[in-house]
Amino acid sequence: MKFSKLFIKTKKDYPKDEVAVSSQLLIRAGYIDKVAAGVYTLLPFGLKVVSKIITQIRSEMDAADAQEIYMPGLVPKANWETTDRWKTFDALYKLKGADEREFALGATHEEIVVPLAREFVESYKDLPLALYQIQNKFRNEIRAKSGVLRTREFLMKDLYSFHKNEEDLNQYYDKMIQSYWNIFDKCGIKEKTYLTFASGGTFCKYSHEFQTETEAGEDEIYVCAECKTGLNSDILADQENGKFKCPDCANTEYEIKKAVEVGNIFKLGTKYSKPFDLNFVDEKGKKNLVIMGCYGIGIQRLMGTIVEINHDEKGIIWPKAVAPYDVHLISLEGSEKRGEEVYQALFKAGISVLYDDRDISAGEKFADCDLIGIPYRLVVSQRTQDKIEVKKRDEDETKQLSEEELLKILG
Ligand SMILES: [Zn+2]
Missing domain, CATH: 3.30.930.10 (Bira Bifunctional Protein; Domain 2)
Structure with a gap:
């Protein structure tokens, strides 16, 4: 969605x-x-x-x-x-x-x-x-x-x-x-x-x-x-x-x-x-x-x-089994095309995705992502290039993964 x-x-x-x-x-x-x-x-x-x-x-x-x-x-x-x-x-x-x-x-x-x-x-x-x-x-x-x-x-x-x-x-x-x-x-x-x-x-x-x-x-x-x-x-x-x-x-x-x-x-x-x-x-x-x-x-x-x-203090942290979506994908300014590609690839792999494609600031997107509480946050930006930045909602650590590596984790 x-x-x-x-x-x-x-x-x-x-x-x-x-x-x-x-x-x-x-x-x-x-x-x-x-x-x-x-x-x-x-x-x-x-x-x-x-x-x-x-x-x-x-x-x-x-x-x-x-x-x-x-x-x-x-x-x-x-x-x-x-x-x-x-x-x-x-x-x-x-x-x-x-x-x-x-x-x-x-x-x-x-x-x-x-x-x-x-x-x-x-x-x-x-x-x-x-x-x-x-x-x-x-x-x-x-x-x-x-x-x-x-x-x-x-x-x-x-x-x-x-x-x-x-x-x-x-x-x-x-x-x-x-x-x-x-x-x-x-x-x-x-x-x-x-x-x-x-x-x-x-x-x-x-x-x-x-x-x-x-x-x-x-x-x-x-x-x-x-x-x-x-x-x-x-x-x-x-x-x-x-x-x-x-x-x-x-x-x-x-x-x-x-x-x-x-x-x-x-x-x-x-x-x-x-x-x-x-x-x-x-x-x-x-x-x-x-x-x-x-x-x-x-x-x-x-x-x-x-x-x-x-x-x-930032929002909900859904357990995986009852989360509304598997992942929350965010594309930052200038990476809209890449965002669309990743969205389609995940969709085809059977992963349910909330894709934040809105024309608003990165800060607002991150804040909404924490509030909504889907287990994984994915970010594509000019900085991540062909990788995807992955962060669990309940952890601070981020990882840069390829699509293949990401699907392995989510599968
Ligand atoms: Zn007792």
């Missing part, structure tokens, strides 16, 4: 109410546009990052034998009434259609996926089953002050798993914990992320959150000094005498950290299969309720968290 053809421009400023660094940078660098508190448009760069994140997530979900579907955003009132959540789910956006039928915009999808599974699950042979989607969620958040870290409308990966017994659920749950680590590793936030125990509801004492340490986080977690397991501070009251005790290793030393929840996983048990009577016939011919788990990742929040963890 040539920068001169893009409709977006980088900005010096951001809306005054935008307090999170991630959203300030994403707005200034032209990834997102703010519509209202908690409501954003994804611009071309932002959509590319989101697509890359989704690619990483899909590959992990597919490896875990999950099948992708796409459920509606409009969820009928009757479905919410079956689970009693029409009254109890505070964050639902409720609306009435022209024929007076009532709906809520999907804030989560147990109310659709469980009756769907009931149509197809009959015997133990139909289990386990895992269905997921990547789809827009709507939540009527009272607090929407943390930019893309907490929004009212967002893409979410929500996976629902169905099992014949608890043992099978536990196995899948552990597999999913590993899948989540793989995703967060690719997204460059694994080192700062803690698997955190949180309150679990009816079936289990605990659910799990993946909490990433950042000053922009709205949560407070207690991290075990011994094994790095986290504990959401909201459930500290459960602990003996109100004191910290690690649920994993029983150690009592801890550190308090501010964090943002980038993923959560729940063992639901029969909480939703019961109201919808989702059952199966077991090996002995006996009817049982299906045991369920659910597993979520908010995509824009993950994008924001990646930026919180991967930036410096």
Whole structure:
């Protein structure tokens, strides 16, 4: 893509109410546009990052034998009434259609996926089953002050798993914990992320959150000094005498950290299969309720968290796997023809290139390049002649490489 053809421009400023660094940078660098508190448009760069994140997530979900579907955003009132959540789910956006039928915009999808599974699950042979989607969620958040870290409308990966017994659920749950680590590793936030125990509801004492340490986080977690397991501070009251005790290793030393929840996983048990009577016939011919788990990742929040963890004073530093482009090519004055040649050569080699061909100063081009945060900066100028100057976004060192040497690195 040539920068001169893009409709977006980088900005010096951001809306005054935008307090999170991630959203300030994403707005200034032209990834997102703010519509209202908690409501954003994804611009071309932002959509590319989101697509890359989704690619990483899909590959992990597919490896875990999950099948992708796409459920509606409009969820009928009757479905919410079956689970009693029409009254109890505070964050639902409720609306009435022209024929007076009532709906809520999907804030989560147990109310659709469980009756769907009931149509197809009959015997133990139909289990386990895992269905997921990547789809827009709507939540009527009272607090929407943390930019893309907490929004009212967002893409979410929500996976629902169905099992014949608890043992099978536990196995899948552990597999999913590993899948989540793989995703967060690719997204460059694994080192700062803690698997955190949180309150679990009816079936289990605990659910799990993946909490990433950042000053922009709205949560407070207690991290075990011994094994790095986290504990959401909201459930500290459960602990003996109100004191910290690690649920994993029983150690009592801890550190308090501010964090943002980038993923959560729940063992639901029969909480939703019961109201919808989702059952199966077991090996002995006996009817049982299906045991369920659910597993979520908010995509824009993950994008924001990646930026919180991967930036410096100049701008964003994208991990390779989720960067909007592979390289950011800059041609300086007098080297436009050479720039075009390199751009075409990289394009032909299958490298995705943002080519800054604009008629602006070198300083402005370099500043925008650092702000946008693509992993490699390439410069052609009269000084580099037939070589290309290559610099990684997170390093200071530059190298002069031939096209061939450059393609080797990028390949
Ligand atoms: Zn521990």
